[in-house]
Amino acid sequence: MSSLLKITDLHVSVDEKPILKGVSLEIRQGEIHALMGPNGSGKSTLAYTLVGHPKYEITSGTIEVDGAPLNDLDPCERARLGLFLAFQYPVTIPGVKVADFLRHAVTNIRNPARKEGEGLIPMRDFRKELKERMEGLGMDVEFARRYLNEGFSGGEKKRMEILQLAMLQPKFAILDETDSGLDSDAVRVVSEGLQKLAGPQMGVLIITHHERLLEYNVPQFTHVMLAGKIVETGDASLAHELHNHGYATVRQRHPTEAAEEQEREKTAPAATAVR
Amino acid sequence: MTMDVPVLEDDIGVGDYQYGFHDPTDKYVFQSRRGLDRQIVEQISEMKNEPAWMRKFRLDALDTFFQKPMPTWGGDMRDLDFQNMFYYVKASQGQEKSWDDVPDDIRKTYDRLGIPEAEKKYLAGVKAQYESEVVYGSLQEDLAKQGVIFTDTDSALKDYPDLVREYFGTVIPSADNKFAALNSAVWSGGSFIYVPKGVKIEFPLQAYFRINTQNMGQFERTLIIVDEGASVHYVEGCTAPTYSSDSLHSAVVEILVKRGGRCRYTTIQNWSNNVYNLVTKRAKAYGDSLMEWVDGNLGSKLTMKYPAIYLMEPGARGETLSIAFAGKGQHQDAGAKMVHCAPHTSSRVISKSISKDGGRASYRGLVKATHEAHHCKSNVVCDALILDSHSRSDTYPYIEVNQDNLTIEHEASVSKIAEEQLLYLMSRGMSETEASAMIVTGFIEPLVKELPMEYAVEMNRLIELQMEGSVG
Numbered sequence: 062m063s064s065l066l067k068i069t070d071l072h073v074s075v076d077e078k079p080i081l082k083g084v085s086l087e088i089r090q091g092e093i094h095a096l097m098g099p100n101g102s103g104k105s106t107l108a109y110t111l112v113g114h115p116k117y118e119i120t121s122g123t124i125e126v127d128g129a130p131l132n133d134l135d136p137c138e139r140a141r142l143g144l145f146l147a148f149q150y151p152v153t154i155p156g157v158k159v160a161d162f163l164r165h166a167v168t169n170i171r172n173p174a175r176k177e178g179e180g181l182i183p184m185r186d187f188r189k190e191l192k193e194r195m196e197g198l199g200m201d202v203e204f205a206r207r208y209l210n211e212g213f214s215g216g217e218k219k220r221m222e223i224l225q226l227a228m229l230q231p232k233f234a235i236l237d238e239t240d241s242g243l244d245s246d247a248v249r250v251v252s253e254g255l256q257k258l259a260g261p262q263m264g265v266l267i268i269t270h271h272e273r274l275l276e277y278n279v280p281q282f283t284h285v286m287l288a289g290k291i292v293e294t295g296d297a298s299l300a301h302e303l304h305n306h307g308y309a310t311v312r313q314r315h316p317t318e319a320a321e322e323q324e325r326e327k328t329a330p331a332a333t334a335v336r
Numbered sequence: 337m338t339m340d341v342p343v344l345e346d347d348i349g350v351g352d353y354q355y356g357f358h359d360p361t362d363k364y365v366f367q368s369r370r371g372l373d374r375q376i377v378e379q380i381s382e383m384k385n386e387p388a389w390m391r392k393f394r395l396d397a398l399d400t401f402f403q404k405p406m407p408t409w410g411g412d413m414r415d416l417d418f419q420n421m422f423y424y425v426k427a428s429q430g431q432e433k434s435w436d437d438v439p440d441d442i443r444k445t446y447d448r449l450g451i452p453e454a455e456k457k458y459l460a461g462v463k464a465q466y467e468s469e470v471v472y473g474s475l476q477e478d479l480a481k482q483g484v485i486f487t488d489t490d491s492a493l494k495d496y497p498d499l500v501r502e503y504f505g506t507v508i509p510s511a512d513n514k515f516a517a518l519n520s521a522v523w524s525g526g527s528f529i530y531v532p533k534g535v536k537i538e539f540p541l542q543a544y545f546r547i548n549t550q551n552m553g554q555f556e557r558t559l560i561i562v563d564e565g566a567s568v569h570y571v572e573g574c575t576a577p578t579y580s581s582d583s584l585h586s587a588v589v590e591i592l593v594k595r596g597g598r599c600r601y602t603t604i605q606n607w608s609n610n611v612y613n614l615v616t617k618r619a620k621a622y623g624d625s626l627m628e629w630v631d632g633n634l635g636s637k638l639t640m641k642y643p644a645i646y647l648m649e650p651g652a653r654g655e656t657l658s659i660a661f662a663g664k665g666q667h668q669d670a671g672a673k674m675v676h677c678a679p680h681t682s683s684r685v686i687s688k689s690i691s692k693d694g695g696r697a698s699y700r701g702l703v704k705a706t707h708e709a710h711h712c713k714s715n716v717v718c719d720a721l722i723l724d725s726h727s728r729s730d731t732y733p734y735i736e737v738n739q740d741n742l743t744i745e746h747e748a749s750v751s752k753i754a755e756e757q758l759l760y761l762m763s764r765g766m767s768e769t770e771a772s773a774m775i776v777t778g779f780i781e782p783l784v785k786e787l788p789m790e791y792a793v794e795m796n797r798l799i800e801l802q803m804e805g806s807v808g
Contacts, residue, residue, distance in 0.1 A: 112763045115755065136762035137771075146763055152756045156778030162764070169765030177770050178800075208778070225764065324564065 064127050064143070066233045066264060068266045071122035073110045079120070080106045082289035090232055091261040093278055095300050098286030099308050101325065104268045105149060107286075108110040108197040112146040113139050116209075126232070142174035143232030147222035147239045153210040159221070160205040163191060163228055170229045196226045198254050216247035223254040233264045240274045252277035272304045285311055288321040353635075354448065354606050354801065356578030359441040359548050364467075364500060366426040370551070374398060380424045384490055387497065397510035397520030405515040410448040410639035410700070411667045416612055421553040421584055425467040430762060431488060442466050449575065451544050458790055460539035461486045465556055466546050468524040469619050470692050481495075485530040486541055489557045492528035499530060503559055507590035507646075508618050510586035516616045519555045519588040526556030526587065531566040531597075536620075539571040540602070540788065547611065553584040560591040560599060562625075567598035571791065575635070578608040582637065585611055591619035593627050595649070597624070600628040606798060607635035609665055618644040618673075624651035630786060633660045633668050634798050642700060644673035647681035647712075654683040657783045659795070661802055662695030671700040671732075672716075676709035676742070687715040690781050692723035698730040702733045702807070703737075703744055710741040718748040721779050723772065773803040 066088045073081035081103050088094055096104050102228040110117040111124060113136035124131040126142055126328075132140070145328065166182045195202050200220060210218050219239050226234055236255070240248045248271070256277045259265050267274055275297065284291045287308070292315045293299065303311070312319035361367075366378050366383065378397050381391040406413060432438050435452050446452060446464055455462045461475035465485070470488035479486070485496065489717035493500050510520030527543045547554050562568055576583060585607060593599045599619065607613055613636040621627040631641035645654030660668035689697035699718045720729035731748045753775050761771035777784075778795055784792045 112759075114759055135768070136759055137765055137767050140763050140765040144763075148760065152754065152760045154757055154775060154778055157774055162761070162774070165766060165770065168765035169770075173765075177767060207429030208781075229764065311341065 063261075064232050064264070065089050067123075067125045068111075069125070070124045071107075071110065071124065072120045073106055074118050074120050074234075075106065075116055080289055081110065083122070084289070084291055086284065086291065088233060088264040090264045092139055092282065093259060093265045093280045095275055095280035095283040095297075095332075096266055096286060097270070097300060097303050099322070102286040102322070103289040105237055106289075108146055108235045108266075108268060111139075111235055111315075112136050112144055117224065138170075140231075141170060145226060145231035145234045147219075147226060147234065147236040149237040149239075149241065151210050151218045151222055153208075155208055155211055157209045158205070159209050160191060160209055162209050162234065163205075163225065166225070167228050172219075179275055191228065194224060196207060197257065198224055199229065199250060200224060215242045216244065216250075219243060219247065219251050220254070223251055223258070227254070230258075233266070234238060234259075235268070236268045237268045238270065239267075240269055240271050245273070248273045264309055272300065275300050287311060287315055288318040288319055288325065292318055347460070352423045353578055353608050353672040355575035357448075357607065358577035358579075359445055361427075361549055363439065363441070364425060364427050365429055366424070367549070368422055368424040370422055372398075372421070372423055376423050377452050379510075380522060380524065383424070383426070386493065389501065390493065393505065393510070394521050394523075397517045399498050400511045401514060401517035401521055404512060404517060407640075410640045410669045413612065413638065416582065416584065420581075421551050422549060423553050423555070424456075424524060425549050425552055426469050427467045427548070428469070428471050431470050431491070432481050432726040433474065435472060438472050442471055445546060445548070446472070446544065449544065449546070449573075451542075454542070454790065458539055459542050459786070460537055461541040462696075463488060463527050464546070465543065465554075467548055467552060468554065470525050473640075475541075479535075482535050483532040484535060484537065485528065489526040489528045489559060491523065492559070494630045496528070496530070499561070500528065500559065503561060503590065503592060505590075507592065507620055508616050513616060515586045516588055519557060519586050519616070522553070523555045523557035523588065526558040527560070527570070528558070529560040529568060529570065531562045531568045533563045535563075535567045536567045537569070540571045542571045542573070545572060545574040546768060547583050547585065547607075549583075550577075550579040550675040551581060551583060553586065556587045558587065558589040560589075560601070562591070562593045562597040562599045564594045565596040566594075569600045569602065569788075569797045573604045573606065575606050576608045576611050579610050581610065583611045585613045585615070587615045587617075589615070589617040589629065590615070593621045593625040595623040595625060597622075597625045600630065601634070601643075602632075602787065602791060604632045604794060604798070605635055605639065609635065609637050611636045613639040613641065615639075615641045617641065618646065619647050619654075620646045621652040621654055623649035626653045626655070628654075629656040629658075629672070630783070631638060631656065631658045631670065632795055633658075633670050634802060636668075637665065638667045638669070640669045642671045642673050642702070644675065645683065646675045646677055647683065648669070650680040650798045651679045652678065652681045654681075656687075657786055658687040658699075659780050660687070660697045661799065662689070662690040662691040663802055664693035664695060667696045667698070669698045669700055671698075673702045674714055675702075676705040676712040676714070678708060679710045681709065681710065682713040684714070685718075686783060687716075687718040688783055689720045690713050690723065690776055690779065691720070691727035691729050694726045696728040696730070698732065699748075700732040702734045704735075705737045705739045705742055707738040712739070712742040714742070714744045716744075716746045719779070720748075720750040721776065722750065722752050723776075769803060773800050776803060
């Protein structure tokens with residue numbers, strides 16, 4: 062039976078400022094969903110909320126996997142239940158080697174009941190698997206010895222996110238602008254990488270401004286977010302249309318949300334311009 | 337001569353500190369009464385059957401100790417009561433060459449600390465000091481044949497009197513500071529090492545210091561002489577039982593590295609949290625030699641320790657790598673001192689400190705150059721990681737330069753574990769504790785990778801133990 066990630070009427074605030082205002086979404090394993098929308102519409106907020114960022118406070122609504130609520134679980138517990146976020150801005154962890162980090166992560170995800178200090182997966186198996194995965198993504202295996210994201214280029218960081226996705230094989234993967242800030246070669250590598258990984262065992266939510274990622278990973282559903290709500294849902298052609306014509310027509314069709322968006326930009330322009 | 341030894345039963349339990357157990361003390365050979373005066377010092381000298389010059393050295397140092405005021409900087413020592421300490425405690429008859437001959441209780445302690453095991457695997461020689469005296473010693477035969485001396489300082493005074501008299505107290509005079517004076521008055525045990533010209537010792541020599549008695553003062557005195565072109569790596573480890581009242585560890589370590597020699601001195605200090613650790617360490621490095629201090633401070637209530645290197649001749653290099661971890665109730669006031677006394681000398685200090693659960697970590701460092709010391713280079717980098725809002729980190733860098741023609745660089749950074757870093761690791765299935773430990777391990781990794789593998793593993797394990805249960 063395929064798993065279901067169900068988001069129901071989700072309201073989320075950051076520093077007591079409401080950002081998400083009633084988001085509902087259902088993603089099944091094996092489905093690909095695209096989430097689009099202008100800057101500041103709440104896409105990244107949804108992504109961070111799903112993985113349990115402590116700054117993002119759920120004021121009402123629920124997140125469930127197969128009926129089990131996630132609202133009160135910490136990021137570690139959610140990850141062990143099969144949620145994964147490919148971060149838009151992966152952080153640097155100085156002094157921690159990629160291989161050591163991944164061996165801990167893989168052990169915890171595959172053995173969700175593991176307690177601290179219990180054994181890690183055997184080194185030999187892990188190394189073999191890591192090498193295969195890295196080669197599959199066209200990554201130099203030397204990366205395994207480097208410190209996590211330290212001195213990585215933008216493209217290398219994003220590829221590292223995809224490598225983690227490959228190793229952890231989550232039930233639900235959220236990709237937050239994994240294709241942003243990359244040159245076209247890097248976008249292709251990431252897109253092909255995801256294409257190889259996504260399958261019947263993975264539900265994917267792709268947050269993107271670009272079309273390339275969606276060319277390789279054609280969504281069954283495209284959602285458009287405006288002012289903290291999903292205002293439209295369509296198929297792949299909606300993504301195509303938005304890419305070609307922007308959000309003007311969406312705003313026309315949803316004047317209330319468009320007005321809210323304008324209001325918000327007036328009060329907090331900085332929050333939408335940068336991260 | 338056996339004396340009645342008070343039975344000390346107010347052990348507050350070992351808690352999270354795994355070496356906090358203690359052994360019975362009723363079979364001890366000798367224990368001085370509490371407190372410090374001329375009589376105690378004379379008694380120590382007499383028991384050791386020392387030459388007159390050493391007895392005078394001690395008594396003069398005692399006068400100096402009483403004359404010098406307590407330092408008004410560094411850590412809080414108001415509760416340190418010199419008259420409540422035991423200054424000399426002898427647990428067994430003498431130094432043994434086989435672990436089988438070491439008294440059972442003591443041998444078991446070292447078994448629990450893993451010393452005999454480590455000795456078999458990767459050490460060239462071992463000294464085990466228990467209370468005031470070294471109870472076990474070994475040195476690989478081929479090294480002894482090459483003229484390497486590795487013994488306790490008391491034995492060295494008997495067996496190599498000229499060598500000891502030539503160097504003892506020359507690097508750190510007893511009047512250097514109050515605690516150097518105290519050590520000079522009541523010193524006992526410690527290592528004496530002589531590495532002859534050109535002899536390179538491949539595996540480390542290790543000393544292990546253990547305090548067992550409550551209110552014990554341990555005052556080992558170490559003297560290392562590395563002759564021209566020779567090299568040695570000396571490692572010391574230290575632990576003590578957890579008691580409700582304090583003990584004192586005040587060592588003096590003097591090192592001479594002659595032309596072209598190399599000495600690395602690694603400390604993994606893991607005293608229990610009731611030990612005042614007030615140590616003076618200094619090396620003189622001569623032409624084209626290299627002196628390195630690798631100083632890991634994880635335990636103790638208060639540590640004040642600033643390993644120094646005096647760069648005496650051109651081409652001398654000095655390096656100090658310092659890791660300090662201050663947990664609950666701990667103050668690590670650690671650092672380094674580099675004194676450039678000659679031109680074309682270089683020094684480097686890398687310090688990493690971590691504070692958590694209200695602990696306080698301070699870096700205190702001095703870079704000094706005399707007016708002869710032109711064309712010198714010094715580089716100091718201090719990074720501090722603070723794990724929570726009630727912990728503290730300070731940096732006190734001092735620079736005294738009488739010379740324009742030199743380069744001194746100093747960088748300092750203080751960081752907190754970023755929420756984003758924790759989120760990132762936790763979103764990959766790591767618990768908060770595991771994620772914090774990983775960030776801390778990564779923070780000190782540039783230093784830990786300098787350690788031989790066995791010690792790197794030990795250091796990481798100790799950090800993990802310090803981190804356990806600390807988050808929440």
